Amino acid sequence: MADAPVNVLSICGSLRKNSFNAALQRTLPSLAPPGLSIKSAPAWADMPIYNADIQAAGFPAPVTAWADAIRAADGVIIVSPEYNWTIPGGLKNAIDWTSRMKDDPFKGRLVALQSCAGGLLGGSRMQYHLRQSLTAVESVIMIRPEVFVTFSAKKFDEKTLELTDQPTKDMVKVQLEAFEKFVRHHKG
Numbered sequence: 574m575a576d577a578p579v580n581v582l583s584i585c586g587s588l589r590k591n592s593f594n595a596a597l598q599r600t601l602p603s604l605a606p607p608g609l610s611i612k613s614a615p616a617w618a619d620m621p622i623y624n625a626d627i628q629a630a631g632f633p634a635p636v637t638a639w640a641d642a643i644r645a646a647d648g649v650i651i652v653s654p655e656y657n658w659t660i661p662g663g664l665k666n667a668i669d670w671t672s673r674m675k676d677d678p679f680k681g682r683l684v685a686l687q688s689c690a691g692g693l694l695g696g697s698r699m700q701y702h703l704r705q706s707l708t709a710v711e712s713v714i715m716i717r718p719e720v721f722v723t724f725s726a727k728k729f730d731e732k733t734l735e736l737t738d739q740p741t742k743d744m745v746k747v748q749l750e751a752f753e754k755f756v757r758h759h760k761g
């Protein structure tokens with residue numbers, strides 16, 4: 574009998590309508606191997622800025638929905654831009670919120686990272702900072718293969734935002750194949 578598919582949740586660190594990272598996130602299912610099923614996480618745009626006083630009154634609904642979706646997944650792929658050499662504040666805020674839950678959804682969660690950025694480094698500084706924060710919440714991060722989409726405006730169609738760059742598609746495919754194996758290995 575064939576193995577059951579690995580269920581992965583994708584999270585995008587940009588809220589921008591024409592986001593390249595969101596465009597890459599939308600492309601992932603078409604680049605995934607047959608054993609990997611990828612669906613997008615619920616929106617985190619409405620999460621308030623973390624405040625222990627708000628937490629004391631109960632976790633906000635968008636935080637709970639996000640956490641439930643992460644818990645239900647075998648693994649998580651975070652696709653995010655880099656803001657000022659680090660993690661976009663909104664994404665970090667979302668991770669801060671879930672880290673205060675008794676059952677932190679990121680604890681022990683298998684995670685892969687991808688980034689699209691305008692420049693030469695492709696969001697690498699963001700990824701290394703994100704690894705640090707995810708290590709703090711005890712996620713299990715796949716170190717390699719890495720996916721950095723540099724000069725992203727050149728890799729996507731200007732009008733449709735379709736990913737057109739074949740080497741980028743190949744790089745993402747290689748990571749997704751590796752992530753399926755990584756998740757199966759860790760899940761036994």
Ligand SMILES: Cc1cc2nc3c(=O)[nH]c(=O)nc-3n(C[C@H](O)[C@H](O)[C@H](O)COP(=O)(O)O)c2cc1C
Nearest residue numbers: 587589592593594595654655656657658690691692
């Ligand atoms: C607040 C802000 C800070 C940025 N800082 C960086 C940066 O440090 N490094 C980088 O490569 N690009 C930086 N950029 C450019 C982003 O890489 C570029 O706008 C990218 O397209 C954003 O991702 P998105 O298209 O998914 O929204 C920054 C953009 C914004 C809005």
